[in-house]
Amino acid sequence: SADAIIKRKIYKREEEEIQGKIAVIKLARTKRWTLLKDHATAFINRYTEGNPDFRYDGEVRYYEIMAHKALSNEEHVRRGMEVLLENESTPEELRHAWFSTRVRVWIDVANLLFTNATIAEQERVQQPNANPHTHALPENLEGAILYYRWALKHDVSYRSQIMLRQQIAFCQERLLEIEEAQQTFIEIHNLCEMHEADIQDNPTLKVVKTLTKFRWDNLKQKIQQQTDAKL
Numbered sequence: 074s075a076d077a078i079i080k081r082k083i084y085k086r087e088e089e090e091i092q093g094k095i096a097v098i099k100l101a102r103t104k105r106w107t108l109l110k111d112h113a114t115a116f117i118n119r120y121t122e123g124n125p126d127f128r129y130d131g132e133v134r135y136y137e138i139m140a141h142k143a144l145s146n147e148e149h150v151r152r153g154m155e156v157l158l159e160n161e162s163t164p165e166e167l168r169h170a171w172f173s174t175r176v177r178v179w180i181d182v183a184n185l186l187f188t189n190a191t192i193a194e195q196e197r198v199q200q201p202n203a204n205p206h207t208h209a210l211p212e213n214l215e216g217a218i219l220y221y222r223w224a225l226k227h228d229v230s231y232r233s234q235i236m237l238r239q240q241i242a243f244c245q246e247r248l249l250e251i252e253e254a255q256q257t258f259i260e261i262h263n264l265c266e267m268h269e270a271d272i273q274d275n276p277t278l279k280v281v282k283t284l285t286k287f288r289w290d291n292l293k294q295k296i297q298q299q300t301d302a303k304l
Contacts, residue, residue, distance in 0.1 A: 102143070103144065106140045106143040107140070107144065109137075110137060110140035110141060113134070116133050117130070130170065134153060134157055135157070135177060138157075138181075142181075157174060157175055158182075176227050176228050179223055180224045180228075180237070183218075183220035186214070187217045187243070189213055190209065190244075190247065193213075214244040214248050218241055224237055225237045225238070232275070232278065235261055238260055238261045239284075242257040242258050251292055251296055252296065254288075255289060255293065258288055259289065262285050265281070
């Protein structure tokens with residue numbers, strides 16, 4: 074009908090306007106990430122030629138890595154992480170000064186592995202005859218668990234101890250490590266019970282506590298079903 078044609082044209086015009094606004098936002102973000110990358114690189118080069126500023130050098134390297142990541146410069150991301158995490162030629166004094174930054178990078182690496190595994194799994198399950206007992210990238214999830222556990226030992230803040238364990242539990246669930254995931258959710262639950270006031274004052278942790286209870290109960294049902302099936 075004429076009305077339907079008019080509405081379709083209106084929707085099409087609105088869609089084009091929205092897409093145009095999104096393109097402007099993306100361009101602005103790219104410019105800002107590029108500026109951050111350039112400033113960080115200039116800072117690092119300037120202090121490499123002289124005396125590194127231990128207060129800021131590791132932090133700036135972290136920002137440089139995040140900028141390269143946002144700009145999809147994967148090779149620069151890898152090299153930057155190697156400097157902060159694995160390069161044994163880095164002076165001990167610098168590695169000590171970068172310690173808190175190294176913890177943040179470890180967490181970012183774990184999050185990246187987890188995200189890539191999740192996306193790959195979403196694509197896999199859409200394929201015909203997908204095996205429900207396997208995962209698209211189990212090695213990513215196992216690597217993420219290792220990185221999260223390393224960060225867990227070095228970031229002892231109350232919030233991090235809860236959030237890192239939640240990520241570990243998510244990985245274990247996807248690896249079908251049901252009993253291990255249940256144990257991790259128990260640890261999260263116990264942590265949440267330790268400081269109830271802090272949980273109530275933090276909306277994120279309140280959601281984690283509720284989600285933990287739900288997933289813990291769900292895992293208990295799965296374990297019981299597996300037990301019943303064996304009898």
